[in-house]
Amino acid sequence: xxxxxxxNLLACHVKGCTSNNFPLEFKDVQVVLRDSEFNPDxxxxxxxxxxxxxxxxxxxxxxxxxxxxxxxxxxxxDFLKVLHHVLLEIHVEEGTMICPNCKxxxxxxxxxxxxxxxxxxxx
Amino acid sequence: MIPTPDLSHLRAEDYEHVYEPAEDTxxxxxALEQDxxxxxxxxxxxxxxxGSGSGCVSSxxxxxxxxxxxxxxxxxxxxxxxxxxxSTGYQNKIPLQLVNTSLANPLLARLHKSVDIIVFNPxxxxxxxxxxxxxxxxxxxxxxxxxxxxxxxxxxxxxPQVDNLLAPHGxxxxxxxxxxxIPDIQRRMxxxxxxxxxxxLQRRAGREHxxxxxxxxx
Numbered sequence: 001x002x003x004x005x006x007x008n009l010l011a012c013h014v015k016g017c018t019s020n021n022f023p024l025e026f027k028d029v030q031v032v033l034r035d036s037e038f039n040p041d042x043x044x045x046x047x048x049x050x051x052x053x054x055x056x057x058x059x060x061x062x063x064x065x066x067x068x069x070x071x072x073x074x075x076x077x078d079f080l081k082v083l084h085h086v087l088l089e090i091h092v093e094e095g096t097m098i099c100p101n102c103k104x105x106x107x108x109x110x111x112x113x114x115x116x117x118x119x120x121x122x123x
Numbered sequence: 124m125i126p127t128p129d130l131s132h133l134r135a136e137d138y139e140h141v142y143e144p145a146e147d148t149x150x151x152x153x154a155l156e157q158d159x160x161x162x163x164x165x166x167x168x169x170x171x172x173x174g175s176g177s178g179c180v181s182s183x184x185x186x187x188x189x190x191x192x193x194x195x196x197x198x199x200x201x202x203x204x205x206x207x208x209x210s211t212g213y214q215n216k217i218p219l220q221l222v223n224t225s226l227a228n229p230l231l232a233r234l235h236k237s238v239d240i241i242v243f244n245p246x247x248x249x250x251x252x253x254x255x256x257x258x259x260x261x262x263x264x265x266x267x268x269x270x271x272x273x274x275x276x277x278x279x280x281x282x283p284q285v286d287n288l289l290a291p292h293g294x295x296x297x298x299x300x301x302x303x304x305i306p307d308i309q310r311r312m313x314x315x316x317x318x319x320x321x322x323x324l325q326r327r328a329g330r331e332h333x334x335x336x337x338x339x340x341x
Contacts, residue, residue: 001209005194006220011232022232036218039191045168046194049237088218112205115224119260122225 001034001091001111004062005046008055008087010113012099012106014121020101023054026061029095029108036088043080043087047071050087059086125156128182128215133207141204142176142267146328147298151244152183154296154324154335159187165292167239171196173226173281176267178208178219180242185217193239196230198222201262225259226277227284238288243281244298249274274303285338286316294339296323301332308336317341 012021052071059067066082097106097113104121107114130144155162167188172181175197185195195212197219199205205221212219222229246258248268255271270276278297285295295318299305305322312318318338325334 001218001220003220006196006222009196009233010222010229013228013231037191041166042168042192042194045166049168051233110206110209112202112209112221112223114202115222115229116200116262117228122228 001093002108002113003088003091004055004058005087006113007058007092007097008051010097010115012102012104013115014099014102014104014117017099017102017104021099023051023058023100024097024106025100026058026092027096027098029062030093031062032091032093033089034091036084038081038084040077040080043083044075046087047075055086059090062090062092064090125159125183125186127152128179128186128211130177130179130211130214132210132214133177137203137207140264141201141207142264144177144179146326146331147244147333148179150324150326150328150333150335151180151242151296151298154337155180155184155187155242157323158337162188162240165239167193169194169196169234169238170240170242171198171227171230171234171238171288173198173241173243174204174245174267175199175208175219175221176204178211180244181208181219182211182215182217184240184242185212185219186215190217195219196222198224198227198230200225200259200266201264204267226281227288231284231287234288236288237290239290239293241285241289241293241295243278243296245278245281246270247274247278247298247300247303249302252276270303274300275308278303282312282316286318289318289338289340291340294337297336297338299334299336301334305334305336312338313341
C-alpha cells in the first residue's frame with residue numbers, strides 16, 4: 001500500500017539525479033480506498049513534514065481534489081479529516097512512479113514500491 | 124508484557140527466503156520493550172526499520188507506540204521480505220509502509236533529521252568481503268546475515284544515513300555481536316557524528332554474544 005504519506009517522502013535516487021527528482025509522477029495506477037483510524041495528534045505532528053504542493057499534485061493525479069491549494073493556517077477537525085483521508089486512506093496498489101527529471105520508472109506491485117536500482121544506477 | 128507479534132500467517136516456505144525471527148530479533152524486541160515508556164513519551168511521528176524481514180520488529184514497535192500514532196516505514200532489499208512484513212503488519216493491525224530498497228536510499232532527500240526511531244538488525248555475521256556484495260545483489264535470505272569483514276560491511280554503509288535521518292531527539296537501535304567490535308562502533312559514531320551510545324541489553328545465544336546498542340545525539 002503506497003499511501004500518499006509515503007509517496008510524499010520518496011525521491012528518485014538514481015546516481016546523479018539530484019534536482020527536480022521529487023515528487024514522482026504516478027502512471028497507470030490502481031487505487032483502493034481503505035479506512036484507517038483518525039488520529040488528529042498524529043496529523044498535526046506530521047503536517048510540518050509534508051511537502052504540500054507535492055501532496056495536492058499527487059492527490060489530483062489520483063482524482064482527489066479535496067485538498068486546498070495552500071495549507072490552511074486554521075487546521076480544524078474538518079480539515080484534518082480531509083487530510084487524513086488523502087494521506088492515509090488512498091492506497092496505490094499497482095502502477096508506476098516516474099521521476100520528473102531522469103524519467104526512471106519505479107513500479108508498484110501489490111502495494112509495494114520497487115525502488116531498487118541496477119548496480120550502474122547506484123550513486 | 125507486550126506480546127510477540129502474531130506470525131502464524133507466515134509459512135516454512137516464506138522462511139526459505141526471509142529471515143525467521145530468532146534470538147537476535149527477540150533481544151531487539153526486549154530492548155524496545157524495556158524503553159517502552161520513553162518511546163511513548165517522546166511522541167514519535169516517524170519510525171524507520173531497515174531490513175524489516177518478517178516485519179516482527181516494527182509490528183512490535185507499533186504495539187508499543189500505537190497503530191495510528193506513528194508512520195511505520197520499513198525497507199528491505201528482498202521483495203519477498205517486503206511482502207512478509209506487509210502481511211505481518213496486517214495480521215497485527217499495524218499499518219507498515221514497505222519500500223523495496225537498499226537501506227534508506229530513496230528516503231534520504233525528504234527525511235533529513237526527521238526520523239524519531241530508527242531500528243536496524245543488520246547482517247552482522249562476519250564473512251568474506253565478496254560474499255556481502257553478492258548476497259545484497261541476490262536480494263535473498265543470504266543478504267539478511269552475511270556481513271563481510273567484521274560483519275560490519277552493510278552496517279558501516281548505513282551509519283552516514285543515520286546521521287542524515289535521525290531527528291534531534293531521535294534514537295537509533297542497532298543489534299550487534301561481539302565480533303563487530305562494539306567499542307570501536309561506539310567510538311566511531313561518537314567521533315564521526317557526535318552520536319552517544321549505550322549497550323542497553325546483552326545476551327549470549329549459542330555461539331553468539333548479542334548486544335543492542337542505542338544511539339542518541341550528544
